[in-house]
Amino acid sequence: MSEPPSEALDPRKVGMLAFLVSEAAFFGTLIATFLFFLRPIRSGEPNPRDAFDIPLVLLSTFCLLLSSATIHQAHKSLLRGWRWAFLGWWATTMVLGIIFLGGTALEWSSLIQEKQLTISRNLLGSCYFTLVGFHAAHVSVGVVMLAVVLLLAMRDVVTPQQSLGAELVSWYWHFVDGVWVVVFAVVYVVAR
Amino acid sequence: MATIERESHVESPPWPARVHDWLTTVDHKKLGIMYVALAMGFLIIGGIEALLIRWQLMWPESRIFGQDTPTLFNQLFTLHGTTMVFLVGMPVLIGMANYLVPLMIGARDMAFPRLNALGLWTTLFGGLVLYLSFLTPGGPPAIGWFAYAPLTGHTFARDVGTDLWAMGLLVSGVGTIGAGVNFLATILAMRAPGMTLGKVPFFVWTILWTSVQILLAIPPLTAALIMVVLDRQLGAHFFDAANGGSPYLWQHLFWFFGHPEVYILILPVFGIISEVIPVFSRKVLFGYEFMAAATMGIAFIAMGVWAHHMYCVGLARTVDIYFAAASLLVSIPTGIKMFNWLATMYGGRIRFTAPMLFAIGFLAMFLIGGLTGIMLAVAPVDFQVSDTYFVVGHFHFTLIGGTLFGVFAGIYYWYPKVTGRMLSETLARWQFWLLLVGFLLTFGPMHVSGVLGMPRRIYTYLPDRGWDVWNQISTIGALIQAPSYLIFVWNLMASLRSGPPAGDDPWDAWTLEWATTSPPPPYNFEEVPTVRSRRPLWDFKHPDDPDWKYEG
């Protein structure tokens, strides 16, 4: 009847989950907006079928999905006390994240300079740059957090006993990857 | 000996040290007090705006500000609405929850004390960003609190005031989301030993569901505000109909936030009332489980009723019917609550002190607001009175008659805990009756002028419409209300020094916050008590007849 309820839950984990729920609501709104404006685009305007460079996007998507696996490995290694494996997988995750951001940068520069698609060109531009831009911003924040954890780990502050910070960062990272799967499906598949 | 030591404690450090202390604090109690103080400050500002609005409407064809009256009137009602919702309603409730939730569940602080401080300061700075618009050449925004496109478009609002409005709400929204995260983590993971989720004080339960709504409703507003800013600053086309954008999308997004928002403003008040009525009726809360389920029900239904604010844009017939039916559903859990409060009072030994007076005022006034809400949920009625003063009357009955009366009940109830002093009962009675009479006179006649066809947000009207007398009664009511707020603020400040000492438990109450000193020490509880029922203090006071024998 009076079992202690508090021990099972860590407030920091609950807090991170709650934050991710609010992030999901945020991206849900942007995605819903994207879908709301899916409609034929006047000929001559940049449209989803011609504008997007699918091979490049597939490559960066692959990197981001792979990074979810590597951060999972990193966390497992951390819990087992394999310091170097942890550092290695963690750094790999970071590099993959940076490659993804590079891919986005390439994509944007080609869109803006070659296809003349900007945020103010038409509704596709408004929706696309807002949605993908906010996702990229979240990846960037994730990369910074990865870097902070890496720095702290090299100073032995992140240890198997103090692994919660690393775990929460990995949750955030998985979430950002999951959002990308939806964004990819909506922007590059459904919109075509 | 003890007296000498007490006096040495009273001697406070010099003021710069004290200011520094308040600016850098992460103590949930100090942050809670600052939240409430912030809200009171903005309440006075928003109230002055309301008085100016009422004064302008007192006589037909008046122009109290001369040539600028139409613009200034638009700016006033925009600021009044935005201020009251974002800078008074939410901060005062978040502040009270901040102060009380850890104390009620036997925690030392909130889960994330620094995030808590961030929330307070973003709310304050968000408000300042909004009010900085007074210093800009174009003045404050003139777009209404729900800022329908295309009014926010660059074509119609060329001045920077609209940008500051969006920025202010974005900044304060960050703090609100932080508060939601914080409450969830605190309530779910930091309760005293033995306090299962089914045994939390009812106020805590309502804050739990308010937080869920914050997490689901504020981010869509954030996203929508970002779109407004992108439209205005970078030339995006989200709400720009000329280029394929959709003003209609803004209405959907805003009300997807806006409707849960009104429950964010009322659910915590249901919690306050559910704490006050049992203590002042000397009975347990009737039907706790049903009340808890009703709270959840309201929180869920509230996410699916937003388009009842949009009947008049011409939704599809099926959509109208769905949203009307869903909105009417809300009346079921709300009705359950009403009846349970009455059943709690029924046969109780009621003490008519200030908190109970305001709680009863809440029951009566909120009931009226709820009933006109049911009328408005019916689409054909809404077609007739949408955007008239009937709507204005309706939501002021829920926000003043509901939220504000409940907040006053809560402040009269917990002020002794926060300060260690009792508030003056005499002043409380003056405040109550002036507020009640003034409030009824202000907002009752609005239903009539609304049915007579007076649209909201018009800066003046012609004398031959039959609206004059109703507007005059409203304005007189506002003038009667005004001193009640001053009496309240005066009571708060004067009692701080001269109120009679409260002791730990002046109301003979039953929740954990009354087990510690008034005011509580920074760490709240020396030792965290073990809880066995919903009324832990009852169990301590009546060891031979404890509640846990009766609770399932």
Next chain:
Amino acid sequence: MAEPSNPQGNVELPAATVWPLVLAAGLALAGLGLATSALLSVVGLALMVTAVVGWVAELLPGRGHVAVPLAGVERRPVPVKPLPGRVEQLRPGMPGHRFRLPEKVHPISAGIRGGLVGGLLMPIPALTYGITSGHGPWLPINLLAGLLLPRVETQTLAELEQFQWTLFLVACGIHVVISLTIGLLYGVLLPTVPAFPGAQLLAGGLILPAMWTGASYGLMGVLNPALREHVHWPWYVVSQLVFGVAAAIVVVRTERVAVAPIVGRELPPAPREDRA
């Protein structure tokens, strides 16, 4: 996190910090800058970065917390005083019991009879008005039907003075229903009026009719202002008072019957009351 105080009598609490304030200020400045000048945004961003670095540093283990000493003994909470014994329920006769229900009420038939008598007498002043004013007996009846039927207010006065079958039937229906309803309400309400002599007559004969007359005057102004023009209000008031007085007398004069006792029963233990 509810850790118990340590042996030295200290409690670990998070230390005061300025970084949340700085971060919020930075955020607001950055936002302000987006709307006004980019320079402000740069300053805001710099503040934000500084604040985040400082904040993260405080999250490191071993930092960001201080030990707060326990308050002096005289400033600790007064221990709760346990009261021995079971807690009794509040019952009639105990001090603080403020539960007042009429122990005897009028039977339902009293309300019906009151309504009928009132309803039979009320037409007298109404028809008197019609005849003495020269409009004829049908005007008040037709106006009453106009409460329910649409477009009555568009008829001319001459038309309204004529006998019309539909209007007559509708008016009779309205009259019977309203009379009976109010009569029944009298049966329920009058016993709750404070028991001084004449109070029930005062309430039923004057106060209640005055209230609904006022309400119908106001409502008719909103719902059907054209109809209100035709009503002769002094006579209207008189007929309401006649109804009220008649119905009240009939109701008050009936024998009251005792209600089944609902207090004093053994209640289940859940709704407990404090008699401590």
